[in-house]
Amino acid sequence: MPKCEEHGWVFPPRPHCPTCGTRPLAWQQLSGRGTIASFIISHRPGMGYQDEVPYFIIIVDTAEGPRMVGNLYGVPVTPESVTIGMPVEVFFEDREGVNVPQWRPLGSTVTA
Amino acid sequence: MKAEEIVIVGASESAEIGIVPDVSAMGLAIDSALRALDDAGLTPADVDGVAGTMHPAELALQLGTRPRYADGTNVGGCSYMLHVRHAVAALQTGMASVVVIMHGESGRSRVGVPAMSMDMTAAPGQFERIYGVAGTFSMFTLPVMAYLTKYGLDETALAEVSVAQSRWAAQHPRALRQKVLTVDDVLSSSMISWPFRVLECCPLTDGGGALVLTTASRAADMDLKYKPVVVAGTGSLVEGAGSSFMEDLTSFRAFRESSAEAFRSADMNVNDIDHLMVYDAYAHLPLYGLEDLGFVGKGEATDFIRSGATSPGGSLPMNTNGGGIMYTHTGMYGMFALQEAVRQMRGTSPAQVDGVQTSFVQGVGGMFAAAGAVVLRQP
Numbered sequence: 001m002p003k004c005e006e007h008g009w010v011f012p013p014r015p016h017c018p019t020c021g022t023r024p025l026a027w028q029q030l031s032g033r034g035t036i037a038s039f040i041i042s043h044r045p046g047m048g049y050q051d052e053v054p055y056f057i058i059i060v061d062t063a064e065g066p067r068m069v070g071n072l073y074g075v076p077v078t079p080e081s082v083t084i085g086m087p088v089e090v091f092f093e094d095r096e097g098v099n100v101p102q103w104r105p106l107g108s109t110v111t112a
Numbered sequence: 113m114k115a116e117e118i119v120i121v122g123a124s125e126s127a128e129i130g131i132v133p134d135v136s137a138m139g140l141a142i143d144s145a146l147r148a149l150d151d152a153g154l155t156p157a158d159v160d161g162v163a164g165t166m167h168p169a170e171l172a173l174q175l176g177t178r179p180r181y182a183d184g185t186n187v188g189g190c191s192y193m194l195h196v197r198h199a200v201a202a203l204q205t206g207m208a209s210v211v212v213i214m215h216g217e218s219g220r221s222r223v224g225v226p227a228m229s230m231d232m233t234a235a236p237g238q239f240e241r242i243y244g245v246a247g248t249f250s251m252f253t254l255p256v257m258a259y260l261t262k263y264g265l266d267e268t269a270l271a272e273v274s275v276a277q278s279r280w281a282a283q284h285p286r287a288l289r290q291k292v293l294t295v296d297d298v299l300s301s302s303m304i305s306w307p308f309r310v311l312e313c314c315p316l317t318d319g320g321g322a323l324v325l326t327t328a329s330r331a332a333d334m335d336l337k338y339k340p341v342v343v344a345g346t347g348s349l350v351e352g353a354g355s356s357f358m359e360d361l362t363s364f365r366a367f368r369e370s371s372a373e374a375f376r377s378a379d380m381n382v383n384d385i386d387h388l389m390v391y392d393a394y395a396h397l398p399l400y401g402l403e404d405l406g407f408v409g410k411g412e413a414t415d416f417i418r419s420g421a422t423s424p425g426g427s428l429p430m431n432t433n434g435g436g437i438m439y440t441h442t443g444m445y446g447m448f449a450l451q452e453a454v455r456q457m458r459g460t461s462p463a464q465v466d467g468v469q470t471s472f473v474q475g476v477g478g479m480f481a482a483a484g485a486v487v488l489r490q491p
Contacts, residue, residue, distance in 0.1 A: 012235040038258035041306035042250040049244035069240045084261040
């Protein structure tokens with residue numbers, strides 16, 4: 001993720017710092033950990049998700065701060081499986097040739 | 113020097129709304145515009161300003177005018193609140209003398225509009241929609257669990273919004289959903305995007321609406337069907353691209369700031385407001401709206417609605433057409449919220465509230481991306 005030395009992480013990624021305009025920005029690695037900030041369970045399939053309903057769409061507060069959207073894997077798809085603040089970790093899933101960040105409970109080893 | 117008062121002298125929806133398979137989006141807009149002009153005894157030849165989310169040049173051509181002033185602002189469903197705001201400035205500075213704001217959308221029947229597509233190139237496309245977002249119902253709704261959890265609320269909070277609004281919709285013959293609902297009715301309707309059931313989501317409909325604005329002095333010379341409605345104040349803010357990019361998932365900054373500016377410019381506060389419209393594409397928006405506008409404290413909106421305060425006979429009648437969820441939702445609902453507010457000010461709503469002196473209309477655009485507010489008062 002791009003990071004401005006003075007103003008911190010920039011997400012969604014932009015080539016410049018939205019606070020001071022500095023460019024270019026160096027990309028740095030995040031810890032890959034975070035907590036669930038919010039979620040819904042989609043009962044209507046989005047593009048590429050025809051065979052997956054119902055599924056979680058979640059917002060993650062990364063440990064470093066920036067907020068990211070993703071899917072949650074590794075738990076039954078019920079409202080009871082998730083609490084706000086639940087710790088999660090990232091893994092990467094190949095979706096039609098694009099490597100996208102995804103989320104699973106901290107310590108889980110599922111890969112989608 | 114005090115700026116001249118700007119008034120709404122024409123307001124109309126299209127002849128038909130709901131499911132209108134035989135009229136194009138443009139047709140719905142122009143039908144509404146001609147009806148709104150008729151309120152003020154005007155014709156297209158009198159119009160020198162046009163605004164809308166459709167291409168202003170196309171709107172002007174179809175209506176039959178060569179306007180000096182054109183506004184194509186499109187920040188989603190609250191764009192019409194911004195069009196009102198911009199029209200006020202244009203009329204006060206002489207850039208135009210009669211402005212028509214038009215909306216037409218064939219959201220359901222898709223007549224005269226390109227096929228729906230999702231932009232996957234912009235930030236929400238790349239970082240939100242790729243995760244199986246099938247529609248606004250699985251992204252606009254996403255922050256709600258942060259809100260409900262923060263205030264110890266459950267799924268019934270959302271159902272209460274639909275229940276209260278169904279009581280108003282039942283009085284509107286043009287509402288798409290007219291049945292008075294119970295919490296059980298709402299919770300047992302089909303699941304769309306947990307915790308949202310279908311009766312907590314807007315339907316997709318066809319329809320149009322238009323407003324005609326001019327200066328108070330010009331209005332005094334017009335042959336008006338209804339007394340003019342004064343635009344007392346306006347506000348707007350563009351916050352960002354999508355719901356996960358909100359600064360705070362439990363409160364919408366653009367609601368807070370646009371409403372504060374509207375109150376300030378109208379020299380009013382929440383105690384001055386008789387009637388409220390809060391754009392409700394989904395049932396959580398009136399909860400955020402009531403709190404962010406300052407009508408209730410944080411986390412108190414559900415109890416307020418459950419108490420009947422926003423229902424018929426309550427202290428703060430809200431979404432008196434049934435809202436976007438019950439009345440109609442073409443895609444960009446903001447025009448219909450404005451139309452109901454004007455009807456209440458004129459005394460012509462099928463769900464008329466007695467003695468409405470002021471109305472506050474709060475719109476949202478995109479998915480928590482922008483907001484626009486308009487305060488109306490009697491002359």
